[in-house]
Amino acid sequence: MTIQTALFVLLPIVASIALTQRRRVAALIGMGLLSLVLSATYALENAPDVAMTEATIGAALVTTIYVLAIRRTGRLIVVADEAPHLLERKGERLAGLEYEILEGFARELGLDLSIRFVPRQQVETILLSGEADIAAGGIVREGDPRFYATRGYLETSLTRIGRGRTPTAEEFYEGYFSDLLDSVREGKDITAILDLARFMEVMRGDLTGFTVERIPGKREYVFLVSKRRENIHTKLTAYLDAISARGDLDEMIKRNLK
Amino acid sequence: MRRKNPAFPVTCLFLTAAFCFLVAQSVRIPSGFGNPEYIGELASRSGALNLVASVYLDGRLYDTIFELIVFSVAVLGVRFYLSERKPSARPAPIPESHVVRASAEVLFPFILLLGIYLTAYGGLSPGGGFAGGTVAASGLMLCTIAIGANAVARRIGQASLERLEWGLPLAVIALAIVPTFLGNPPLAEILPTGRGGGIFASGSILLYNLLIGIKVFIGSWIVIHGFIEHRGEI
Numbered sequence: 001m002t003i004q005t006a007l008f009v010l011l012p013i014v015a016s017i018a019l020t021q022r023r024r025v026a027a028l029i030g031m032g033l034l035s036l037v038l039s040a041t042y043a044l045e046n047a048p049d050v051a052m053t054e055a056t057i058g059a060a061l062v063t064t065i066y067v068l069a070i071r072r073t074g075r076l077i078v079v080a081d082e083a084p085h086l087l088e089r090k091g092e093r094l095a096g097l098e099y100e101i102l103e104g105f106a107r108e109l110g111l112d113l114s115i116r117f118v119p120r121q122q123v124e125t126i127l128l129s130g131e132a133d134i135a136a137g138g139i140v141r142e143g144d145p146r147f148y149a150t151r152g153y154l155e156t157s158l159t160r161i162g163r164g165r166t167p168t169a170e171e172f173y174e175g176y177f178s179d180l181l182d183s184v185r186e187g188k189d190i191t192a193i194l195d196l197a198r199f200m201e202v203m204r205g206d207l208t209g210f211t212v213e214r215i216p217g218k219r220e221y222v223f224l225v226s227k228r229r230e231n232i233h234t235k236l237t238a239y240l241d242a243i244s245a246r247g248d249l250d251e252m253i254k255r256n257l258k
Numbered sequence: 259m260r261r262k263n264p265a266f267p268v269t270c271l272f273l274t275a276a277f278c279f280l281v282a283q284s285v286r287i288p289s290g291f292g293n294p295e296y297i298g299e300l301a302s303r304s305g306a307l308n309l310v311a312s313v314y315l316d317g318r319l320y321d322t323i324f325e326l327i328v329f330s331v332a333v334l335g336v337r338f339y340l341s342e343r344k345p346s347a348r349p350a351p352i353p354e355s356h357v358v359r360a361s362a363e364v365l366f367p368f369i370l371l372l373g374i375y376l377t378a379y380g381g382l383s384p385g386g387g388f389a390g391g392t393v394a395a396s397g398l399m400l401c402t403i404a405i406g407a408n409a410v411a412r413r414i415g416q417a418s419l420e421r422l423e424w425g426l427p428l429a430v431i432a433l434a435i436v437p438t439f440l441g442n443p444p445l446a447e448i449l450p451t452g453r454g455g456g457i458f459a460s461g462s463i464l465l466y467n468l469l470i471g472i473k474v475f476i477g478s479w480i481v482i483h484g485f486i487e488h489r490g491e492i
Contacts, residue, residue, distance in 0.1 A: 048384035049310045052376070056392040061478060064399055065485055 007041045022110040024074040028066050035059040076111040076232075078102055079127060080137030081120045082177050084201040085256050086221070087137050089117075097256040098136045098223075101153065101249075105239045119175045127226050134232065135224040138195045144224075148233035151240055152220025154253060159199045162191035163210045181205070195221070197257075266334075269424055273327065276431045280320065306381035306460040315381075315463045319434060323427075326470060330427050333477040340488045362404035369397030377471030381460030387467040391474025398479050407486040416483070419476050426473035430466060 014037050018030025035058030042051035080098075082088050087098040094115060106113035115136075118126060127135045128146060140156060141149060173180045173192035183190050185205050193215070194202060225233040243249045297309060304312040314322050373394025380386030401410050458464060 049308075049386060049389065052384055052389040053392070056389055056396060060396045060399070061392055061482070064396075065482065 004041070004044050007037055007044065010037050011041065022107075023112065024070045024110060025067075025112065028063060028070065031066070032059045032063040035062070074112060075114045076102070076106045076109065076134065077132045078113065078115045078134045078136050079118055079123050079132035080115060080135060081123060082117060083138035083195075083197050084177075085197050087115070095256075097154070097252055098138075098221075100252050100256070101240070101243070102134070102136065102223075104243070105236055108239060109235065117176075120172055120177065121174045124224075127224060130226055130228050133226055133229045134236070138197050139222055139224055140195050140219045141222060141224065147227060148225040148230070150223045150225065150233065150237050152222050153240055153244075153249060154221045156196040156219050156221050157217075158193055158195060158215040158219060160191075160193050160213045160215060161199070161202065161207070161210050163187075163189050184210075195219075265421075265424060269428070272428060273431070276435065279435065304381075304460060304463060306463050308381055308383060308386075310384075311381045311386055311460070311463055311467070315386075315466045319466070322466070322470070323431060323434060326427050326430060326473065329474065329477055330424075333423065333480055336481050336484050340484045343488045359404040362400045366397050366401055369400065370394050373397065373471070373475065377467050378457060378464065380467040380471075381463040382457065387470025387472075388474055390467075391471040392478055394471070394475045395478035395482070399482060402482065402486065407483055411483055414479075420480060423473065423476040423480060426469055426476075430469050430473075433462070433465065433469075 011034070014030065014034045018027055018034055021027035021030055035054055039051045039055040039059065042048075042054055080087050083096070083098070085096055087094070087096045087102075089095075099115075102115075103113055116126075116132065123135050123137065123139075124146075126132050135147070138156075140158060141147075173190075173194065177198055180190065180192060181202065184202055184207075187206075187209070223236060225236060240249070243252075297313075300317045301307075301309050301312045304316040306312040306316070373390045373392075375390070376385030376393055377387050377390030380390065398410060398414070
């Protein structure tokens with residue numbers, strides 16, 4: 001078998017690999033590869049001029065332009081503050097219930113999940129600016145007209161904790177949750193409203209001297225979706241319904257929240 | 259940004275007029291076309307060792323001019339439609355690692371040199387303006403990844419390049435028409451050709467290759483820069 005025959009056989013194989021990729025970046029690399037194989041074929045068939053042009057345009061320039069095009073659209077951008085058991089860093093990796101849901105959702109859409117951790121109060125600003133598609137990280141929010149909220153995926157409650165003076169916090173904490181946790185451990189004066197997952201994490205430390213007051217009423221964790229991403233909202237809601245109906249959601253909850 | 263500029267309608271008019279003129283002059287197909295001798299005759303006439311170059315820059319120059327116009331229209335389309343969008347308001351791109359920046363600094367001159375070499379020696383060896391121009395543009399691409407698109411645009415003088423980009427296809431067409439005023443059919447050679455395979459032996463093929471190379475280089479850069487400026491960051 002000559003090398004030409006090998007390349008001819010390789011061409012449709014590489015082409016179908018490029019076509020069947022779900023992730024766009026992978027499909028793009030497949031296309032670049034196809035260009036290279038094609039270019040080698042041209043070179044061996046005594047058409048070096050065409051081979052050279054195919055290599056520079058097909059493999060280099062076109063690939064780059066596509067990369068630019070999908071750089072924004074090929075990613076599902078999530079903005080969040082860390083929440084224990086829901087969305088947290090474990091060493092180099094990310095883990096948690098929300099992470100598993102979002103990862104599965106991104107895979108279904110063929111997008112790359114990209115999570116940006118920011119201080120609590122910036123989550124909404126970034127979602128409003130359209131720089132992120134989804135806000136996550138233990139969000140308990142109802143009826144905010146600036147965003148789409150998905151259906152709740154887990155029940156929770158709110159607790160107000162405070163120390164030093166009567167807790168008056170009407171808002172969630174500010175900054176990073178990890179900083180808040182450090183402040184509690186060091187015994188600083190703080191006051192904040194926490195959701196259940198974060199409250200449980202705080203409870204693991206020493207809470208003497210804190211006033212703890214549960215805010216009555218049942219609440220649910222939701223994801224917020226930017227108003228500019230209506231289709232993502234529809235699809236995420238459908239995805240949550242689907243995994244809930246399949247029983248996968250319960251599995252995930254058991255696995256992450258023991 | 260270009261729509262209010264008179265350069266656009268004037269250029270369109272000029273292109274149309276030039277082509278009506280060329281068609282009216284009836285591009286002559288040599289009587290022996292299809293014979294193997296024709297290629298040999300063409301090669302010896304054009305003085306180019308690369309037969310492909312002697313076909314597409316001499317015997318079939320009008321094909322190449324059309325190709326150049328297709329490319330110009332593509333670049334124009336990108337600029338036209340992107341000019342309606344606001345440039346993305348993202349902050350300056352995140353600088354890449356020092357490795358990328360350092361290797362871009364080292365590699366860029368060589369990539370540019372390779373592009374110039376391919377363009378200039380297109381009449382002798384595989385290459386030519388289209389391949390050489392894109393090779394050089396991919397060098398700029400590398401710099402873009404290293405230091406950001408706007409920094410590259412500032413350094414190479416984007417505005418004057420954009421004007422030059424329009425001048426070049428006009429220059430190619432003007433050169434193609436020149437022979438008619440010397441009593442030859444249009445698209446004939448305008449420079450004396452030699453023998454022996456030197457770089458200048460191919461006469462006008464070298465000239466066309468250089469013009470096309472610069473044109474493709476600038477055009478590719480404009481497309482890349484436009485996409486980066488209006489859609490996202492690199």
